[in-house]
Amino acid sequence: MDARSLWLILAIVAVSKSTGVAPRLKLNDGKEIPALGLGTWLGFTKEGTRVPVQGDEVENAVQWAIDAGYRHIDTAAIYNTELQVGRAVNKKIAEGVIKREDVFITTKLWNTRHAKEDVVPALKESLQKLNLTYVDLYLIHWPISESEDQKFLDIDYVDTWRGMEEARAQGLTRSIGVSNFNQAQLERLISLTNSKPASLQIEINLNLQQPDLLAYCKRQGILVTGYTPFGSLFSDKTTEEVPPPRADDTSLVAIAQKYNKTVAQIALRYEVELGVIPIPKSIHKKRIEQNINVFDFELTQEERDVLKAFDKNYRVIAATHWKGSPHYPFEKN
Ligand SMILES: NC(=O)c1ccc[n+]([C@@H]2O[C@H](COP(=O)([O-])OP(=O)(O)OC[C@H]3O[C@@H](n4cnc5c(N)ncnc54)[C@H](OP(=O)(O)O)[C@@H]3O)[C@@H](O)[C@H]2O)c1
Ligand SMILES: *[C@@H]1O[C@H](CO)[C@@H](O)[C@H](O)[C@H]1NC(C)=O
Numbered sequence: 001m002d003a004r005s006l007w008l009i010l011a012i013v014a015v016s017k018s019t020g021v022a023p024r025l026k027l028n029d030g031k032e033i034p035a036l037g038l039g040t041w042l043g044f045t046k047e048g049t050r051v052p053v054q055g056d057e058v059e060n061a062v063q064w065a066i067d068a069g070y071r072h073i074d075t076a077a078i079y080n081t082e083l084q085v086g087r088a089v090n091k092k093i094a095e096g097v098i099k100r101e102d103v104f105i106t107t108k109l110w111n112t113r114h115a116k117e118d119v120v121p122a123l124k125e126s127l128q129k130l131n132l133t134y135v136d137l138y139l140i141h142w143p144i145s146e147s148e149d150q151k152f153l154d155i156d157y158v159d160t161w162r163g164m165e166e167a168r169a170q171g172l173t174r175s176i177g178v179s180n181f182n183q184a185q186l187e188r189l190i191s192l193t194n195s196k197p198a199s200l201q202i203e204i205n206l207n208l209q210q211p212d213l214l215a216y217c218k219r220q221g222i223l224v225t226g227y228t229p230f231g232s233l234f235s236d237k238t239t240e241e242v243p244p245p246r247a248d249d250t251s252l253v254a255i256a257q258k259y260n261k262t263v264a265q266i267a268l269r270y271e272v273e274l275g276v277i278p279i280p281k282s283i284h285k286k287r288i289e290q291n292i293n294v295f296d297f298e299l300t301q302e303e304r305d306v307l308k309a310f311d312k313n314y315r316v317i318a319a320t321h322w323k324g325s326p327h328y329p330f331e332k333n
C-alpha cells in the first residue's frame with residue numbers, strides 16, 4: 001500500500017470515529033428512515049409554557065448534527081423551530097455536505113388544523129418555513145382536536161387522516177403517520193381507512209417502555225419513533241417524586257463504564273435494540289455528537305434485562321390538561 005492510500009484509510013477511520021452513522025430502516029410504504037434522529041423541541045419552562053427559541057440555537061444544533069452524521073431531524077409546527085431547521089438543512093445542502101434526498105425531515109400537524117381541508121394548507125405553511133418542497137414524514141401530532149382558543153373540537157382523527165393522504169398524494173410529504181395514538185385508536189384508524197401509518201411516534205424511555213404497544217406495532221409493520229428518550233435520567237430536568245433511575249444509578253453507570261459510553265448512550269442504545277428510533281434533543285455540540293455514537297456496540301441480554309426492570313409505565317408527557325378530550329390517548333387515572 002502506498003503512503004497516499006494509507007493516509008486515506010487513516011482519515012476515513014478518524015472521520016468515522018468522530019461522527020456517527022445510523023442505519024436506515026424500511027418503512028411499510030417502502031421508504032427508508034434513519035434509525036436515530038435529532039429532536040428540536042426545546043421543552044417546557046417550570047411554568048408549563050414552551051421554552052422560546054433563542055438566537056440561532058436550533059439552526060446551530062441542526063448544522064452540528066448533520067456534520068456529526070445525523071440524517072434525520074424531527075420538528076413540528078408547534079415547536080416554532082421549523083424556520084431554523086430549514087435554514088440549517090438548506091445551508092448544508094448549499095455547502096454540498098448533503099443532498100436533499102440524504103436527509104429525512106419529519107414535521108407535525110398541530111391540533112388546531114385537524115379539519116380534513118386544513119391539512120394541506122397547514123403542511124404548506126410548514127414547508128414554507130422549512131424552505132423545502134416536501135417533507136419525508138408528516139405526523140398527526142395528537143389525536144386531539146382543538147380550536148384556536150383551546151376548546152376541544154369533535155373532529156374525528158379519521159377525517160384528519162384523509163387530509164394526510166391528500167397531502168401525500170400531492171407530493172408534499174413522502175410518508176404519513178401519527179403520534180400519541182394508543183392501540184385502540186390505531187386499530188380504529190387502520191380498520192376504517194384500510195391504510196397504515198408509516199410510523200407511530202410515542203414517548204419511550206426507561207420508565208415508559210410500552211412493550212404491548214411496541215409488540216402491536218411490530219405485528220402491524222409500523223415503525224415506532226421514540227420521543228423523550230432520556231425520560232427522567234437527568235436530575236436537573238426532573239423532580240424528586242419522579243421514579244428513578246437517574247444518570248448516577250450504579251447499575252447504569254456500571255454498564256456505561258463497561259462499554260466506555262455515557263449513561264445517555266446506554267439509554268439510546270437500549271431503545272435502538274428494542275427496535276425503536278430514538279430522537280434525542282440537544283442544543284450542545286458535544287452531546288449531539290455523543291448521542292448518535294451508539295451504533296458500535298451491543299448490550300448483552302443480561303444488561304437488557306436490567307434496563308427492562310426500570311419500566312414503571314411512568315409518563316413524562318402525560319398531557320393531563322387534555323383529559324377532557326374524547327380522544328385523550330392515555331390512562332386517565
Ligand atoms: N410527538 C410528541 O408529542 C413529542 C413530545 C415530546 C418530544 N418530542 C420530540 O422528541 C424530541 C426529544 O424529546 P425531549 O426533547 O422531550 O427529551 P429528551 O431528548 O429525552 O431530553 C432532552 C434533554 O436532555 C438533555 N440532553 C441531551 N443529550 C444529553 C446528553 N448526552 N447528556 C446529558 N443531557 C443530555 C438536553 O439538554 P441540552 O439540549 O441542554 O443538551 C435536553 O434538556 C423532542 O425534541 C421532539 O422533537 C415529540
Ligand atoms: C431556500 O432554499 C433555497 C434552495 O436551497 C436557497 O437557495 C435559499 O437561500 C433558501 N432561502 C432561505 C431564506 O433560506
Ligand SMILES: *[C@@H]1O[C@H](CO)[C@@H](O)[C@H](O)[C@H]1NC(C)=O
Pocket residue numbers: 260
Ligand atoms: C472512551 O471514549 C472516549 C470518548 O468517546 C474516547 O475519547 C476514549 O478514547 C475512549 N477510551 C477507550 C479506552 O476506548
